[in-house]
Amino acid sequence: MLGMLKKYTIELCPEVNGKISNNGTPIENLLIERSLTYADEEYLDNCITNANGEFSFEARSIKSRLPGNILHEPVVRQVIEFTMDDNNSEIYIWATNQHDITCPAICKSHLSNLISDIRNEEEVFELINLEAPEYPLIVRSNCSL
Template identity: 50%
Template sequence: MLGMLKKYTIELCPEVNGKLTYNNLPFHNKTVTRSLTYNDDEIVEKCVTSLDGTFTFPAKSIKSRLPGNVLHETVIRQIIFTEFQDQELLIWFANQREIYTPEIFIQLMSNLEGELTNDEQVYEFENIEFSASPFRASSICLLK
């Protein structure tokens, strides 16, 4: 019962640092959008790429009592995209199933470098805690 009264810190997204290029030239003065969804609540933030194509978003966390409910399943959706040739181009998409950000996401999102001519790829990364459930991300960035 006491667990339902406690407020937990939900790490929606780590700090994001990225750089966008188009034909290897900086994709500057363009809007980048980050959409974070947790329990049907969405937070949308926007920034504009600098002259060298870089962009950044601060880490984002919220407080919630939901993780104290044994019936609650944590799912955080992270989407980062930009408009390109009248389409939404996916820079990053992942679902996070913990209230804390996996270390691999922190590492990857600290240096997202995307060439807009790249095809979107789906990546799988080892989940040390639950090896049967790897982390997945979709991106135009070359994730290593």
Template identity: 40%
Template sequence: MFGWLKRYDVHLCPEVRGIISNNGEPLAGLRVYRELDYDRAYSDSAITDAQGRFFFAEKNIRSRLPGNMLDQSTVRQVLSVDYQQKTYVLWYSSTPSLQPHSAFQQALSDLQCELSSPEQHMVFANEEYPDHPLGVVGICKPASP
């Protein structure tokens, strides 16, 4: 009767590790932005180190929204960086799943982000729901397929 008062676990983003480079040279001191959306926006940032590496911790929340039978919200993940007056989309995804995707966990654990690469659309196999592949747009590629 009061299920709408219950809070549910919602996975917004796995741990993220990556390297940003331009023409093969690592870029230090860049601010990388992470924007996550579900019931509201969650934003944070990280600074690349001398080797161009950046890191974000896993992000989970508790929300009442999944208890609403009419809710059709999705989890949105966006990683971006500004460099020389241009914004680069490193990773953009949107999924209706409130649970982690193993493909995203693997891909986001070792991203190679080359600013001279064109933005592209990638499709990942969805091990949890094989009939629904996962789409991502951005310039980063997982280090290992």
């Protein structure tokens, strides 16, 4: 019963740093959007790439009582994307579901240095989650992971 009263820190996303290019040429002034979802709450923010095509987001955490409920399975959805003006389709730099209240080390490692080229095809990667091997990190991305 006491576990349901405690507030837990949910790590929605660590600090993100990345770079966007077009065949190696940095893309300036591109809107990058981040969507983080936990339970029924969604957190949205965005940034604009600089002259070097670089972008960043601060780490984001929240407090919640949900992990104290034995019937609750914690899942954090992370999406970082952009839309090119010429085709109006969203391109995923990073899209995954994290199955814990803390971000796995492999996730932190990749999110600290996302290198995206708009010419890359999106792929689905399965990353080994050393902290919880039963939950590999399935990532959809146009980065080389």
